[in-house]
Amino acid sequence: MLNNLIPAQAFELIRDAIGRVLTAEFANQMTLGAAIILPNIYLERTCPIDKEELPVINVIYAESQNYDENTSFTSIFDNKFLIEVYTNSPTTPTTDGDKKSALANVKLMGMIRAILMDHKNLYLDFTDKFIQSRKVQSIARTQPRISNDAENTISGTLEVHYVAEETTETETGTLGILFNTVVKLENTEKGYKFTII
């Protein structure tokens, strides 16, 4: 029998940290003057998203593949996460709504890529360097299957991979102090949402 509580696995810690880092970085980008609407960032949301909540970012754990270097206690996993981005926009006298929504969607996906691939965020907000590498595997716009959406909803997905050591030991992934802001993961009526305290 194991005589200790099983701690959160690396892929759980990484998934949550992706959400925290994105929340803190987007808030900071707004402070710096980014010309975007601040997105609502959710964790593992499966409840349908309402148009009034957009833009929304949803961080989802997808899968882990046994990558290499198995030992008696550890193995290296390639963990895949999906980061979904949803935007919408009305038409204005100067811009068509569908175009504006698409541009906002691509803009947010580009910012997410830049945030996660910045060398400052290699270890996300952990001081323990158990993350070995990360990469953005793909960025893809999903094509709308309908044209009669008055809100001009657009979605897209980033596939990101984090290679990390998985262990049965009590690896807790101590939080670092990389950000001036503190991010809280709270349980809302729509699911778990990252917010700035």
Add this chain to the structure above:
Amino acid sequence: MGKILDLARNMANMILTSFGFESDITLTKDDLTVIIQGLALVHHLSFDTENQTVNSKNAHITVSESSLIAVNFPYRNAKNEVFLRGVLVSFEDSNGISKTYIVKENFADETLGTIVLNLGLYVE
């Protein structure tokens, strides 16, 4: 013209303009603004992507060509095709709240003389 076809066209026009389900619809194109009667519908729409579902909105109106002709609203282009994309549309919902939309698509039934206009949200 067949009498039944003529009757159907008149019925379609009547259903859209005076059957009891009609709404007052304001159309604006450039400096021209007119008010006509037609069916105005706004309802839920599930935006289905390969990801999560987004609960969105569908808004569309159905008007008769006769209504547009009666107020001299230009609804055909130089090639004499029905073209209303870009026209601003506003009407009140069940609570009397008026919203403005822009025509994204027009589908003309040139047999009955009716036009369905798919709408998108519009803000000044």
